[in-house]
Amino acid sequence: MNLIRIAVAAATLLASGAAFAVGPEPKTPEEAAGKQVFTHCAACHSLDSSKNAFGPSLYNVVGRKAGSVPRFEYSDAIKASGITWTEDNLRKWIADNEKLVPGTRMRHIAITDKAEQDYLIAFLKSLKQ
Template identity: 40%
Template sequence: MQLKVPAVMMMLAIAAPAFADEPEIFNDIKVKAGEDLFNAECRRCHSVEADRNSYGPLLEGVVGRKAGSVADYPYSEALKNASFVWTAPALKAWIEDNQGFVPGTKMRHVGITDPVVQDFILAYLQSIKS
């Protein structure tokens, strides 16, 4: 099942040039849309709050963090042995096809292939600092 981009989010992506003089406003809109999409697709397994337990590893501060490095999380061997950092391109590749990006990972999800949705979720993740 592919996540559908709500019409307002698609309009935001199309209208981005209109916000050229207002980058902070557009970024705030992207972050909010990303939060909504994260809550719809990712929050069932992942938390962005350090004091909340979740099935998947904590995603607070994920951008710039070494893969497989959240203390006390039982990662798959594939992620324990991964030697990359969660950059924007790495996260987008993971969001689209985690099994293709890191074969052997235990995470199972329906890939989000829409680049607009990926960008919005990434904007939200980038806004969360630990």
């Protein structure tokens, strides 16, 4: 009986996990390429609209004030950064987040390829509610 319950719970988790990774359907080749680059981010950032995971939701992130998602425990560093997530700042963040905001809790990311950055930003722009 317990085993069955565990199996059902695992299946449910898997099913919700699949929905998790889906996100919006890419509308342009750039967004589709960006969704591929997002595999570097998906372990911590949910594609399930406003859900926070290990990292905050990235829906509506473009143009948003850093550290402003409700119910997410940000580091003091990001809360005090005074940054707005313009395309330019997002580019700096994904190239070297610790350089842009020393003391951030996000693991170091180094996407320095300009095309990959463009694609990723195109995809992030498509995350809207």
